[in-house]
Every structure is written in C-alpha cells, then in structure tokens.
Amino acid sequence: MKIEITARETIKPSSPTPQSLREFKLSLIDQLTPPVYVSTLLFYSSINGGTNNQFERSEKLKKSFSDTLTLFYPLAGKTVDNITIDCSDYGALYVEARVDCALSEFLQQANWDQLGEFIPTKVESTEETVGFVSVVQVSFFDCGGIAIAISISHKLADAATAAFAMRCWAVTTFGSTDAAEAVVPLYNSAEIFPPRRFSAAGVPPLVDFKKEKLPIKRLVFEASKVAALKALAVSESVEQPTRAESVTALIWKCALNVARSNSGVSRPSILTRAVNIRRKIEPPLPDNSVGNLVWFYTAEKDESETELKGLVREIRDKLKVFDKNYLKMLQQEDTFKAMTEYLKVAATQMMRNDIEFYICTSWCNIPLYDIDFGWGRPVWVTMASGNMKNVIKMMDTNKGDGSIEAWVVLSEQDMYLFERDPELLAYASFNPSVLDT
Known part of the structure; x- marks a missing residue:
C-alpha cells in the first residue's frame, strides 16, 4: 500500500471570529496537559463503488470544515502561551492523500505502521505542525472509500471534545437539520478551572x-x-x-x-x-x-x-x-x-x-x-x-x-x-x- 500526499492547504473559518472572542482562555487542566495531539481516525466504505465524485466530496468536506471552524473557532487559532489561544483565524491545516489500494484490502489486516500514514501528525509531534491547533487528513482509496483523521492539540481537546468536533463537522457536511444534532460548543471550562501563571518546569507532564x-x-x-x-x-x-x-x-x-x-x-x-x-x-x-x-x-x-x-x-x-x-x-x-x-x-x-x-x-x-x-x-x-x-x-x-x-x-x-x-x-x-x- 502506498499513500501519496496530493494537497496541503490552510482552511479558515467561513465567517470571521468576532474581536470579542479573539483571546480564548485555556482552563487550568488545559494548561497542565502536555503539548501533544489527540487524534481520531474514521474509515468509510465506498459510495456506489466508484471514485467519480472524489473532487465533489473533497470540495464539500473543505467547505463544511470551514463552516465548522466558525463554531469551533479556537481550532483555527494559534497557541501563543500556556494561557491563551489567539483566535485570529489563522486556520487549520488540511491535507489530502490518495491510497493505491481498496479499503477492504487494508482493513483485512490493519497494520499499525501503515495506520500512522493516515494520521496527519504524530501524537508527540512538535515540528511539522507547529502553529496549528488542529490538522485534518482526508485519504481517498482507489475503491472510493475514505479515511478521515482529525488531530487536535491536547491543550484544547480531550477525546470527548475531539469526537464532538468531528460529529459537528459531519452534521454540517451532511446538511442535517435535526435539532437534536444542531448542538453548539460550550466554552466554559476556564470558568470552572481558571488558568494561572506558573512555571511549566515545576510541573512534570504525565508522559x-x-x-x-x-x-x-x-x-x-x-x-x-x-x-x-x-x-x-x-x-x-x-x-x-x-x-x-x-x-x-x-x-x-x-x-x-x-x-x-x-x-x-x-x-x-x-x-x-x-x-x-x-x-x-x-x-x-x-x-x-x-x-x-x-x-x-x-x-x-x-x-x-x-x-x-x-x-x-x-x-x-x-x-x-x-x-x-x-x-x-x-x-x-x-x-x-x-x-x-x-x-x-x-x-x-x-x-x-x-x-x-x-x-x-x-x-x-x-x-x-x-x-x-x-x-x-x-x-x-x-x-x-x-x-x-x-x-x-x-x-x-x-x-x-x-x-x-x-x-x-x-x-x-x-x-x-x-x-x-x-x-x-x-x-x-x-x-x-x-x-x-
């Protein structure tokens, strides 16, 4: 199996983040969390068994991701210190790739080393994605199957937040009008666990x-x-x-x-x-x-x-x-x-x-x-x-x-x-x- 990166671009929120929301405060737990990524990877089978709609699906995913970033505006920000995220719409990194095999062939015996190629950044990455709070990779299989991965800085997201962001992106892509699915993110953790200034050297991370x-x-x-x-x-x-x-x-x-x-x-x-x-x-x-x-x-x-x-x-x-x-x-x-x-x-x-x-x-x-x-x-x-x-x-x-x-x-x-x-x-x-x- 060979995975070839075909495109990289920065996706920004479809609507500018209001000036009043430009400085996003981390919570104390966010501050104490090590600077790693939380990554989730989802595989979807082919649509009608073909790849004719790959460009169409790509454009739809990018547009819906841009719309999702309007709600999840910190994902398009930049960590400037261990207290705030600058939400000036820097954008999220969006990567596309092509896989020269069928999805069923890969899933028959999933290999961890190959699995990592579908994820845009390593958990402990501090180099390739410097400056990006979130990174997405969409990989298209020859059969029409798709793998979608999202990596979010652990400074902002735990597993529940990553899953919620992915679900909101999916709902936006699908165009669902179900009121039960149209839930907006609630940014209140810093109110419950207020941040404070401290030396990171005195707090060893649990990694x-x-x-x-x-x-x-x-x-x-x-x-x-x-x-x-x-x-x-x-x-x-x-x-x-x-x-x-x-x-x-x-x-x-x-x-x-x-x-x-x-x-x-x-x-x-x-x-x-x-x-x-x-x-x-x-x-x-x-x-x-x-x-x-x-x-x-x-x-x-x-x-x-x-x-x-x-x-x-x-x-x-x-x-x-x-x-x-x-x-x-x-x-x-x-x-x-x-x-x-x-x-x-x-x-x-x-x-x-x-x-x-x-x-x-x-x-x-x-x-x-x-x-x-x-x-x-x-x-x-x-x-x-x-x-x-x-x-x-x-x-x-x-x-x-x-x-x-x-x-x-x-x-x-x-x-x-x-x-x-x-x-x-x-x-x-x-x-x-x-x-x-």
Missing part, C-alpha cells in the same frame, strides 16, 4: 515518550468474552462491573505477570486511569463542553497475586474515593496545588524501577460510530497512540454490541510474552480483520 520504537498491538474482546469477564469480576463490593473495568483489569493483570516473568522480581504496580469529569462535578456539565475535562486517579496492586475480581474492586474503590473526596477538593480547595501534586507524585512513580506503572484511557461509550458525513456509518474508528510504554487505550468496536477494541503498548520483551499469555488469549484476539469484527 514519557521513548526514543526506541515500541510494539503496539491491537486486541479485540468480543461481546460474549466481555460478558464472561464481567461475570468473573463480580464481587460483594462490585456487583455490576463495567465493561471497561473488567477488560482493564485483565490487561493489567496479564501485563504485570509478564513483566514479573521477564524481570524475575515481584514489584508493586500502579494503574492510572483517565476520568471524564463532565457529569461528575457540581453542577454537571453537558457533553458539548469543550476542553480537557478529564482528570486521573490511581489504583494500586501489591506484590501478591490478585484475582481479576480483586483488581476490579481496587479500580472501583479508588474511583469512589476520587468521586467522593478528590473531585470535591479540586472544586473547593487549592485546585492548582492538588493537581500539580498529583502530577509530581505520578511522574516520580512512573520513573521508578521498583514500580510497574501503567496508564489507561477508555473511549468506550463515546459515540463515534454514529458520525455520518452523508455516506453512512464508519466501518472502523480508531485512535493514535504515542511511543510511550505501558499504555492501554480502549474503545467500542463497530458492532455496537458491547465488544471492546484495545491498543496496548509494552516493551519488546514484555509484549513477546503478553501476546502469548493463555489467560489473555482466552478472552481476546490479536488484530483480527476489521471486516470480521
């Missing part, structure tokens, strides 16, 4: 990108296997484990077991999980609230062996503590102190050799498969992953039946054993064809 290339593997947990995991995870304190809790616990357990096998040492482990706090804070925020409205909590596992239900119980218990105590503290006390202290402790733990540290993000229940640009639901939606060790990312599959797709990044040594772990293989399949899932 550690590696120079050596790490293996990234895709796993699929079918709905029946997820249901079996949930049943196995039931305990007196967790009567109804969630899908994400159950799958996270299994991956954590198996990853930790192979790490111990390779090192010959039993180490305590920490799992950091990202939490969408929109519905958890008081008063709750709607889903169209733009920004980084996520924070983290940690679950811990000592050196002893623990069954799946024990790990799920630990994950749930620490979430309860986060909801009851920590989240209130973030809103009522010194938010900056609480957040920076958490990041300092987590960064220190991540660097220690006597702790197995894992980071987990779940996009499950974020509606991505209903994003329709006018040619139906996507056949596959996936995400980008940076070159960072011990990361677990999960999302729903295209079936919509409760199945889960996970991307796992481990060291070369750990991954060798991980993808051969009998307990893991009893519930998960490694990189099955997207056309079969």
Whole structure:
C-alpha cells in the first residue's frame, strides 16, 4: 500500500471570529496537559463503488470544515502561551492523500505502521505542525472509500471534545437539520478551572515518550468474552462491573505477570486511569463542553497475586474515593496545588524501577460510530497512540454490541510474552480483520 500526499492547504473559518472572542482562555487542566495531539481516525466504505465524485466530496468536506471552524473557532487559532489561544483565524491545516489500494484490502489486516500514514501528525509531534491547533487528513482509496483523521492539540481537546468536533463537522457536511444534532460548543471550562501563571518546569507532564520504537498491538474482546469477564469480576463490593473495568483489569493483570516473568522480581504496580469529569462535578456539565475535562486517579496492586475480581474492586474503590473526596477538593480547595501534586507524585512513580506503572484511557461509550458525513456509518474508528510504554487505550468496536477494541503498548520483551499469555488469549484476539469484527 502506498499513500501519496496530493494537497496541503490552510482552511479558515467561513465567517470571521468576532474581536470579542479573539483571546480564548485555556482552563487550568488545559494548561497542565502536555503539548501533544489527540487524534481520531474514521474509515468509510465506498459510495456506489466508484471514485467519480472524489473532487465533489473533497470540495464539500473543505467547505463544511470551514463552516465548522466558525463554531469551533479556537481550532483555527494559534497557541501563543500556556494561557491563551489567539483566535485570529489563522486556520487549520488540511491535507489530502490518495491510497493505491481498496479499503477492504487494508482493513483485512490493519497494520499499525501503515495506520500512522493516515494520521496527519504524530501524537508527540512538535515540528511539522507547529502553529496549528488542529490538522485534518482526508485519504481517498482507489475503491472510493475514505479515511478521515482529525488531530487536535491536547491543550484544547480531550477525546470527548475531539469526537464532538468531528460529529459537528459531519452534521454540517451532511446538511442535517435535526435539532437534536444542531448542538453548539460550550466554552466554559476556564470558568470552572481558571488558568494561572506558573512555571511549566515545576510541573512534570504525565508522559514519557521513548526514543526506541515500541510494539503496539491491537486486541479485540468480543461481546460474549466481555460478558464472561464481567461475570468473573463480580464481587460483594462490585456487583455490576463495567465493561471497561473488567477488560482493564485483565490487561493489567496479564501485563504485570509478564513483566514479573521477564524481570524475575515481584514489584508493586500502579494503574492510572483517565476520568471524564463532565457529569461528575457540581453542577454537571453537558457533553458539548469543550476542553480537557478529564482528570486521573490511581489504583494500586501489591506484590501478591490478585484475582481479576480483586483488581476490579481496587479500580472501583479508588474511583469512589476520587468521586467522593478528590473531585470535591479540586472544586473547593487549592485546585492548582492538588493537581500539580498529583502530577509530581505520578511522574516520580512512573520513573521508578521498583514500580510497574501503567496508564489507561477508555473511549468506550463515546459515540463515534454514529458520525455520518452523508455516506453512512464508519466501518472502523480508531485512535493514535504515542511511543510511550505501558499504555492501554480502549474503545467500542463497530458492532455496537458491547465488544471492546484495545491498543496496548509494552516493551519488546514484555509484549513477546503478553501476546502469548493463555489467560489473555482466552478472552481476546490479536488484530483480527476489521471486516470480521
């Protein structure tokens, strides 16, 4: 498969941003978020099996993206410091590419290295897209299929915001007049978590990108296997484990077991999980609230062996503590102190050799498969992953039946054993064809 970039241009909002909105304030969480990209990639099958309308579709996508930028004007801005985005309509980078194969051929056995060619910028990119808050790539397959990727600076967007922006773009392209879909972005996160001036050097980010290339593997947990995991995870304190809790616990357990096998040492482990706090804070925020409205909590596992239900119980218990105590503290006390202290402790733990540290993000229940640009639901939606060790990312599959797709990044040594772990293989399949899932 060969992907050739055929065009690059800057797309600006179709209507000028009012002078009163030119200075967009980041929230404190935005400020503390590392300068990386959140990338979402959607694949759509061919329309009428042909490519005759490629130019027409291209022009329609560019126009609708320009219209969308009028609502999402910070996406066309420029980050000038760690407090504001200058929304003077600099524009977003728009890239087009041609793929010399059929979409079905690629999806038959999706390859991570090739997948990255559909995404306009690496997660940790700081060079090619300097100055652009958002970057889009539209790739046209020979068969008429399309891949659409959007990368947004994590300084402005979490997964929910990226999905919302993509959905609004799709609705604008499709021309839907459904009032339920015509939702406008709400920019209020800086009011809830006001920004402040501080030295970035004193706040270590919770990222550690590696120079050596790490293996990234895709796993699929079918709905029946997820249901079996949930049943196995039931305990007196967790009567109804969630899908994400159950799958996270299994991956954590198996990853930790192979790490111990390779090192010959039993180490305590920490799992950091990202939490969408929109519905958890008081008063709750709607889903169209733009920004980084996520924070983290940690679950811990000592050196002893623990069954799946024990790990799920630990994950749930620490979430309860986060909801009851920590989240209130973030809103009522010194938010900056609480957040920076958490990041300092987590960064220190991540660097220690006597702790197995894992980071987990779940996009499950974020509606991505209903994003329709006018040619139906996507056949596959996936995400980008940076070159960072011990990361677990999960999302729903295209079936919509409760199945889960996970991307796992481990060291070369750990991954060798991980993808051969009998307990893991009893519930998960490694990189099955997207056309079969």
